[in-house]
Every structure is written in C-alpha cells, then in structure tokens.
Amino acid sequence: MSSSILFLIPAIYALLNGLYIISSIISICSIISFLFWANPENEGLRNLDITFARLCFTYMFIHGIVYYDFSNTAELLFAFILLFLVIHSFIGSHYFHGNNNIWIFYHCYFHINCTLLKTIVIKNILE
Numbered sequence: 358m359s360s361s362i363l364f365l366i367p368a369i370y371a372l373l374n375g376l377y378i379i380s381s382i383i384s385i386c387s388i389i390s391f392l393f394w395a396n397p398e399n400e401g402l403r404n405l406d407i408t409f410a411r412l413c414f415t416y417m418f419i420h421g422i423v424y425y426d427f428s429n430t431a432e433l434l435f436a437f438i439l440l441f442l443v444i445h446s447f448i449g450s451h452y453f454h455g456n457n458n459i460w461i462f463y464h465c466y467f468h469i470n471c472t473l474l475k476t477i478v479i480k481n482i483l484e
Contacts, residue, residue: 360468361390367475374483379420383475386413414471421478436477442470 364387371380386409393402449463
C-alpha cells in the first residue's frame, strides 16, 4: 500500500535532526511495508512487514512515554487523541479486512495517524 511511504515523513524529520536510529527503524519499516504491498502474495515479506511494524510501534511507543513532556496539556491531549485514532483505525482495518473499499480507508487512516504520532514523538525527543 503506497500510504506506507507516509512513514518516510517522520523518518526524514528524524534524520535531519540527527536521530539516526529512529530514522533508520522508521525507514526500514516503511520500505518493507511498501515492498510487501507491491507484492502482497509474498508470505516472507508479509511476516517481515508485521515483525518490523510491531518493532517500530514498540520502539516509538516506549520513546513516546520516556521523552514526553507531560506538562504540556494541550499536546498531551492531542497525542492521546491520536493514539486513540491509531488504535481505532487499527481495529477498523482488522474488522473490515476483506471489504476492500472500507479496509483501504481504515488502513490509510491508520498510516496517517501513525505518521502524525511518530512526528510528535520525534519532536518531543528533540526538545
């Protein structure tokens, strides 16, 4: 799915600000996902995509908690709303799997929400 390329936005943001490990993890995740969706019949790429997606989510989630400025109430609320939307779109993507039009919407919606949340986490690491 080409919306996987959206993940390169926070990856480039991290790279330009010297966060090379985070940039690498997000970039690899994005590229693997893009390659898988270019050939969704490839079971090996599917497993690699799922593994790296989980690794990236876990890494970003932990860094989001460790580096978050909990005193910024407005940003904290926005981050919680985004986290809720990530979970909502992830569940919707699984629920509607097989119904292509609705599933595509939820999966792209998931990628957009993840991109925004990753960008906020990177911003907080930099502060």
